Amino acid sequence: xxxSILIAIFAGWLLLRKxxxxxxxxSAPIAVKKPLLEEVSSHGSxxxxxxxxxxxxxxxxxENNIPLTDYEICRVYKINNPELTKIVEKKKSDLNWSTWWRxxxxxxxxxxxxxxxxxxxxxxxxxxxxxxxxxxxIYFTSLSSKANQYAWGNNRGCPTHKSRACCLCTRTxxxxxxxxxxxxxxxxxxxxxxxxxxxVVAVPTCADDSLFLKFPEFVVLDGSQVEPMFYIEYKILYxxxxxNPVNITSRSTKATESKKCxxx
Ligand SMILES: [Zn+2]
Numbered sequence: 293x294x295x296s297i298l299i300a301i302f303a304g305w306l307l308l309r310k311x312x313x314x315x316x317x318x319s320a321p322i323a324v325k326k327p328l329l330e331e332v333s334s335h336g337s338x339x340x341x342x343x344x345x346x347x348x349x350x351x352x353x354x355e356n357n358i359p360l361t362d363y364e365i366c367r368v369y370k371i372n373n374p375e376l377t378k379i380v381e382k383k384k385s386d387l388n389w390s391t392w393w394r395x396x397x398x399x400x401x402x403x404x405x406x407x408x409x410x411x412x413x414x415x416x417x418x419x420x421x422x423x424x425x426x427x428x429x430i431y432f433t434s435l436s437s438k439a440n441q442y443a444w445g446n447n448r449g450c451p452t453h454k455s456r457a458c459c460l461c462t463r464t465x466x467x468x469x470x471x472x473x474x475x476x477x478x479x480x481x482x483x484x485x486x487x488x489x490x491x492v493v494a495v496p497t498c499a500d501d502s503l504f505l506k507f508p509e510f511v512v513l514d515g516s517q518v519e520p521m522f523y524i525e526y527k528i529l530y531x532x533x534x535x536n537p538v539n540i541t542s543r544s545t546k547a548t549e550s551k552k553c554x555x556x
Contacts, residue, residue, distance in 0.1 A: 328412055329369040329523060343368045343467060343522050347436040350401070352507065358457045360437050362529040366462055369411070369523040376414045376519055380471060383516040387473040387490060398470045399521070400432035400510055403439035407464035411523035415515035426492045427483035429511035430518060432470060438507055439465045440528065459528050467522040470512050479504060490517065 332339045344365055351360050387395040404410060415430045422428040433439050443463035444450050450461040473490025476482075479497050492511040497504045512518055 326372040328372055329408075330372055332368040332370050332522075334365070334368070339370055339522070340365075340368050343524060346399070346467065347524070347526075350435045351437040352435055354437060354441070355506070357441065358528070359531045360440065360528055361531045363436070364527040364529060366525040366527065368525075371411050371520050371523055373412075373414070373519075379414075379516050380469070380519040383514070384471045387471060387517075391474050391490075394474070396472045396475075398432075398434070398472055398510060400434055400468055400470050401436050401439035401465055402430070402432050402468055402520075403442035403463070403465040405444055405464065407466050407523055411466060411520050414520065415512075415518050417513065417515050422483065424483075425481045426478075426494060426509070426511045427485055429485075429492065429513045430515065432468065432510040432512065434508055434510070436465070438509075457528075457530065459530065462525050462527060465524050465526070466520045467524070469519045469521055470510065471517040472510075472512070473517065485513065490514070 332343070334340050344363075347363055347365070351362070353359060384395060384397075402410070417428060417430055420428050420430060424431065431442075440463065441447055441456075443465060444456070447456065449455040450458040450463075452458070452461055470491070472493075474488060475491050475493045476485055476489040477493045477495055479495050481494075482492070485492060490513055492509075492513075494505050494509040494511070496507050
């Protein structure tokens with residue numbers, strides 16, 4: 293008799309537990325994992341508007357370079373990488389402690405043919421050359437037109453047409469959140485960053501000397517200081533002498549394309 297009662301209690305407990313589990317399962321929010329690269333709609337998206345405006349508003353004229361006028365933005369992807377966000381936040385917290393909460397953030401551009409890989413995995417300073425102008429680090433700019441010069445590598449042309457001015461091939465760049473830490477401000481190249489600094493800010497001058505920069509550059513010394521926010525695929529539009537801005541992709545014939553889009 294007692295044995296039967298114990299079995300009944302145990303069976304009741306099991307049933308209750310199962311019901312509770314199913315209630316928990318039903319009431320738990322469904323965690324929808326966002327894709328790593330999430331395409332942003334070009335219609336009414338504030339992210340798309342932000343990217344387009346920031347890119348357009350940061351075009352300047354560069355000496356000995358194509359007179360860029362605008363971009364044809366093909367696709368914008370928002371980068372969702374919670375693990376990397378955590379790493380960058382941890383780094384920011386550490387840098388805040390070491391700089392007495394004087395760690396600024398900057399939203400900066402990085403042009404690279406490897407932008408998609410970087411968007412997926414983050415930056416690795418191990419791949420950077422120690423012989424660059426400001427030593428080993430990850431280089432950024434506040435100007436989209438400057439970042440554009442690195443879309444195929446350092447002032448290289450597109451692989452297909454070997455042209456820096458190619459407006460047929462799709463280019464790539466990133467918009468990143470950079471945690472600067474303690475900034476070393478300089479007007480001249482320096483490959484030796486003193487200990488205690490976490491980034492370099494190269495300040496432009498009006499000096500007519502190739503040693504000095506015409507536009508600002510930003511070098512971050514560690515990949516954990518950077519969170520890529522947007523990955524952008526785009527083409528360039530530029531003014532050719534007295535013509536209207538060239539938009540080759542909207543032209544229909546290849547003959548017209550080759551006439552209007554000169555290969556530098
Ligand atoms: Zn090309």
